[in-house]
Every structure is written in C-alpha cells, then in structure tokens.
Amino acid sequence: MTAPNHPSMRTPLGRVHHLGSARSGTAHFWHQRLTAVANVPLTIAAVAIIVGLFGRNHAAVVKILGSSFVAIVMLLFIITSVYHMRLGMQVIIEDYVHDERLKFVSLMANIFFCFAVGFTAVFAILNLSFGV
Amino acid sequence: MADSRAPAERPLSPHLQIYRPALTMLMSIVHRMTGAALYFGTLILAWCLIAAAAGPNTYATVQWFMETLLGRLVLFGYTWALLHHMLGGIRHLIWDLGYGFGPNEREWLTVATLAGSITLTILIWFVGYLVMGGM
Numbered sequence: 001m002t003a004p005n006h007p008s009m010r011t012p013l014g015r016v017h018h019l020g021s022a023r024s025g026t027a028h029f030w031h032q033r034l035t036a037v038a039n040v041p042l043t044i045a046a047v048a049i050i051v052g053l054f055g056r057n058h059a060a061v062v063k064i065l066g067s068s069f070v071a072i073v074m075l076l077f078i079i080t081s082v083y084h085m086r087l088g089m090q091v092i093i094e095d096y097v098h099d100e101r102l103k104f105v106s107l108m109a110n111i112f113f114c115f116a117v118g119f120t121a122v123f124a125i126l127n128l129s130f131g132v
Numbered sequence: 133m134a135d136s137r138a139p140a141e142r143p144l145s146p147h148l149q150i151y152r153p154a155l156t157m158l159m160s161i162v163h164r165m166t167g168a169a170l171y172f173g174t175l176i177l178a179w180c181l182i183a184a185a186a187g188p189n190t191y192a193t194v195q196w197f198m199e200t201l202l203g204r205l206v207l208f209g210y211t212w213a214l215l216h217h218m219l220g221g222i223r224h225l226i227w228d229l230g231y232g233f234g235p236n237e238r239e240w241l242t243v244a245t246l247a248g249s250i251t252l253t254i255l256i257w258f259v260g261y262l263v264m265g266g267m
Contacts, residue, residue, distance in 0.1 A: 047214070085170070121177060
C-alpha cells in the first residue's frame with residue numbers, strides 16, 4: 001500500500017492507533033493462532049478418518065464421508081485449514097515478493113486459490129452427505 | 133509508510149547466511165517449507181473428495197494413482213509434512229505462551245518435533261497398511 005499523496009487531516013498517531021504499520025492490527029496474528037489451535041484436534045481427527053478409508057471400495061468411502069459426524073469434522077478441518085493456509089502463504093509472499101505489483105497479484109492469487117480449493121472440498125463433502 | 137518521502141538508506145538487519153546454522157533455525161525453515169507444501173497438497177485432498185463425490189469410475193482413478201510408487205511417495209510426504217507442521221505448530225504455541233526458551237528446552241522441543249513427526253508418520257502408515265489391509 002502506498003501512502004496517499006494528498007495531505008490528511010488525521011495525525012500520524014491517529015492513523016496508526018491500534019493498527020500498527022500494516023493497518024490490520026493483531027488480527028492476522030490472532031487468526032493464525034486461533035486456526036492453529038483448532039487445527040490440532042481437527043488434523044488428528046481428519047488423519048484418523050482418512051486412514052480409515054484405506055483399502056475400502058467407493059461405496060464404503062461414500063458412506064463414511066457422507067455420515068454426519070465425519071462430514072462435520074471434515075468440513076471444520078477444511079475450513080480452518082484453508083483459512084490458516086491463506087494467512088500462512090500471505091506471510092511467505094510478504095517476506096519474499098518485494099516487487100509491489102507482483103506482490104499484489106500474488107496476494108490476490110493466494111486468496112483465489114484458497115477459496116477455490118476450500119469450496120471445491122466443501123462442495124464434495126456436502127455432495128457426499130446429501131447425495132445431490 | 134506514514135508519509136510518501138523516499139525511504140532513507142538504512143543498514144539492513146543481518147540475514148540467514150551470517151548466522152551459524154542451528155537446529156532450531158533449520159526446523160523453523162522446515163516448518164515454513166512443510167506449510168508451503170501442505171498449501172499445494174490440499175489440492176490432492178480436494179481432488180480425492182471430488183472424485184469420491186463424482187462416482188466409482190472417477191474414484192478408481194484416484195485409487196489407481198495412490199497405488200503407484202509416485203502416489204505412495206506423495207501421500208507419504210503429505211502425511212509427514214502434515215504431522216511435522218502440526219507438531220511444529222504446537223511447539224510454536226508453547227513458545228507463544230512463554231515456555232521452553234531455555235537452551236536445553238528449545239533444543240529438546242526441536243528434536244522432539246522431528247522425532248515425533250517421523251515416528252507418527254511410520255506408525256500411521258503401519259496402521260494404514262497392515263491393519264486396514266493396504267490401499
């Protein structure tokens with residue numbers, strides 16, 4: 001973000017109050033930790049579910065993934081993971097991509113990618129649950 | 133970025149190459165690398181789920197790929213990256229709470245992350261292969 005060229009009525013302190021230089025405050029840090037904590041039990045549960053799918057045929061896999069408890073756990077796992085992914089990749093981009101234009105394109109691509117992957121996986125789970 | 137003046141020439145903080153390599157530093161890099169790998173690995177999860185939703189024929193393609201050597205390697209790597217990132221994350225949460233900063237504690241935590249992720253990966257594959265009868 002480049003600073004506006006026109007003079008502002010706001011004082012420098014007023015502009016950054018509670019926000020810090022990145023203008024988003026501690027929201028990123030907090031959401032990163034929040035999703036990290038949520039992902040610990042959800043990852044263990046998701047791994048257990050996926051291991052349980054090993055060696056089963058399609059009908060059995062559909063039955064397991066479509067059952068309410070498994071579907072809810074998988075949905076929570078996907079949503080928290082995808083949000084955690086967006087936050088993490090944003091930090092990587094901000095650390096390594098210094099060209100301003102390329103950085104914005106990368107940041108946008110990151111959000112598009114996470115939404116696309118997340119919604120695809122969520123759609124699949126809902127499809128398996130409701131048999132649309 | 134409070135004003136639009138050109139930034140002054142300031143000395144940069146020393147970067148990675150100036151420090152002696154340490155295990156904690158290596159594991160920090162590995163944490164970021166596994167995170168980036170998992171980012172793209174999620175495509176595999178989405179692919180498997182969509183294939184399962186699409187029907188038996190599409191799912192058979194996924195099963196065929198997972199049984200190839202490449203598929204097995206990708207899945208094994210995915211398992212390790214996921215578990216390593218999870219344990220590394222727990223280690224970071226411990227540090228966030230202000231514990232484990234002593235010279236021995238931080239080394240111990242770092243070794244435990246690596247040893248734990250490798251052990252758990254092998255254990256999960258052992259269970260997956262032998263108990264469930266392979267994939």
